[in-house]
Amino acid sequence: MDYLATILLLAISTALINNMVFHFFVGNCPFIGVSRKLDTAFGMGAAVTFVTTIAALLSWLITWAVLAPGAPLTTWVWHLIRPDAKGVVDLSILNYVVYIFVIAWAVQLVEMYVRKFFPALYKAFGVFLPLITTNCVILFVCLEIMKHVPSAGDVPDPWGLDKALIYAFCAGLGFLIAIVIMAGMREEIEHCDVPKPLQGPGITLIMAGILSLAFLGFTGMDSNLAKILKPAPTPAPEIKAAPPPAS
Amino acid sequence: MSNDGPTPLERFVQGIIPENPVLRQVLGICPTLAVTNTMEGAMTMTGAVLFVLACANVLISLIRGMLKPHLRILVFTLTIAAFVTVADRLLAAFMYDMSKQLGPYIPLIIVNCIIIARCEICAAKQGVWTAFSDAVGQSLGFGLALGCIATVREVLGFGTWFGKWLGWHVIPASIPTDVWSPWVIMVLPPGAFLTLGLLLGATNWMTARTKKA
Numbered sequence: 443m444d445y446l447a448t449i450l451l452l453a454i455s456t457a458l459i460n461n462m463v464f465h466f467f468v469g470n471c472p473f474i475g476v477s478r479k480l481d482t483a484f485g486m487g488a489a490v491t492f493v494t495t496i497a498a499l500l501s502w503l504i505t506w507a508v509l510a511p512g513a514p515l516t517t518w519v520w521h522l523i524r525p526d527a528k529g530v531v532d533l534s535i536l537n538y539v540v541y542i543f544v545i546a547w548a549v550q551l552v553e554m555y556v557r558k559f560f561p562a563l564y565k566a567f568g569v570f571l572p573l574i575t576t577n578c579v580i581l582f583v584c585l586e587i588m589k590h591v592p593s594a595g596d597v598p599d600p601w602g603l604d605k606a607l608i609y610a611f612c613a614g615l616g617f618l619i620a621i622v623i624m625a626g627m628r629e630e631i632e633h634c635d636v637p638k639p640l641q642g643p644g645i646t647l648i649m650a651g652i653l654s655l656a657f658l659g660f661t662g663m664d665s666n667l668a669k670i671l672k673p674a675p676t677p678a679p680e681i682k683a684a685p686p687p688a689s
Numbered sequence: 690m691s692n693d694g695p696t697p698l699e700r701f702v703q704g705i706i707p708e709n710p711v712l713r714q715v716l717g718i719c720p721t722l723a724v725t726n727t728m729e730g731a732m733t734m735t736g737a738v739l740f741v742l743a744c745a746n747v748l749i750s751l752i753r754g755m756l757k758p759h760l761r762i763l764v765f766t767l768t769i770a771a772f773v774t775v776a777d778r779l780l781a782a783f784m785y786d787m788s789k790q791l792g793p794y795i796p797l798i799i800v801n802c803i804i805i806a807r808c809e810i811c812a813a814k815q816g817v818w819t820a821f822s823d824a825v826g827q828s829l830g831f832g833l834a835l836g837c838i839a840t841v842r843e844v845l846g847f848g849t850w851f852g853k854w855l856g857w858h859v860i861p862a863s864i865p866t867d868v869w870s871p872w873v874i875m876v877l878p879p880g881a882f883l884t885l886g887l888l889l890g891a892t893n894w895m896t897a898r899t900k901k902a
Contacts, residue, residue: 465878466723467723467881469719470719470722471716471717471718471719474718535774535778536774537774538774538799539771539774542766542770542800543767546763578719578797578800581799582793582797585796586793637890638893639890639891639893639897640889640890640893643715644887644893646886647882647889648883648887650882650886651879651880651881651882651883651886652879654878654882655874655879
């Protein structure tokens with residue numbers, strides 16, 4: 443029950459409260475560029491969700507096994523080369539280069555898969571698929587996961603693979619929600635008389651501002667939900683008595 | 690090969706206003722919105738983009754004869770990722786507070802459309818000097834746009850300008866709060882969207898007016 447509550451809280455806070463588009467501003471380029479039609483927007487959102495989850499899986503595994511300070515695989519290889527080596531092996535300087543490689547690879551994979559099995563969908567957003575590589579959402583999720591992968595370094599809140607995957611999926615879902623809402627609004631605003639200078643990106647950004655104002659309303663929802671889901675989870679008033687957990 | 694297309698000076702001038710990456714091409718929106726709640730963040734971001742864009746443009750321009758069409762984008766991205774790592778480490782070493790404040794947005798320069806677009810449009814086709822001046826011009830244009838947004842947001846949101854570095858109070862703190870109080874919304878995400886949207890509108894309006902006149 444406690445585990446379920448944690449997962450649910452993580453999911454809600456990622457998808458709604460800290461929505462990728464409206465809170466962290468990532469993925470704005472497709473959010474403005476591809477939100478003209480409802481069905482393409484949905485396709486884009488779904489593709490992003492899918493790629494994000496795959497990229498998160500790969501980047502968590504690679505970070506944990508190879509890149510993080512004191513990663514098992516790297517340490518093992520290093521000790522094969524230099525059996526008398528001391529200190530922690532740390533490849534985290536390579537993080538960004540490896541992540542972008544992983545993302546490019548995942549996008550290629552999804553493109554091939556969609557072309558083979560969903561030709562109609564491929565026609566609908568074939569152009570956008572390569573663009574997903576430069577979608578900030580995916581890299582942002584990889585970077586967030588990087589901060590939380592358990593390693594020899596000092597990680598404040600380590601995430602297992604399960605949490606990382608749920609985080610990634612819900613981040614994609616948040617993006618999907620945002621872009622679908624936006625596409626619905628833009629289809630309506632086609633019929634409106636928008637002042638000429640504001641047409642196109644201008645009015646879209648202003649609408650996004652108002653939407654983001656609405657999403658601010660979710661703030662604080664997580665702490666209230668936490669109170670309901672986890673009734674009195676040791677409020678820890680006697681701090682000096684309880685020794686800190688060894689994590 | 691390096692003789693066709695705009696000259697270095699033209700590239701430089703075009704980047705600032707006529708082809709401003711944010712205001713005209715509407716590229717690189719993520720950092721534009723995310724780091725502009727203070728002037729310091731905006732200027733640090735501009736510096737990082739300048740460094741990465743200049744290095745990447747020069748390197749791509751030097752190796753442009755060896756680029757294969759189908760691997761082009763991958764080469765661009767990996768080059769940019771390498772330089773972003775350098776910029777990120779430098780920031781963490783010398784400006785630790787800024788590095789903490791900008792957080793993931795420095796690594797997100799890798800997927801900033803401006804840089805890939807400049808590599809594709811200019812550096813992969815033209816000589817080193819053109820590529821370099823293009824990079825500087827585009828970065829200055831980026832900085833100009835970021836500066837505009839950050840000025841609006843910081844002055845309205847905090848009442849300061851370069852509050853942390855220079856401590857300038859544009860709106861004196863002694864004004865009673867019932868006359869004027871900081872607009873918290875300008876610091877929060879909605880303020881960013883609204884400011885950029887209105888700024889784009891104002892740019893388009895001014896362009897239309899100059900054309901008519």
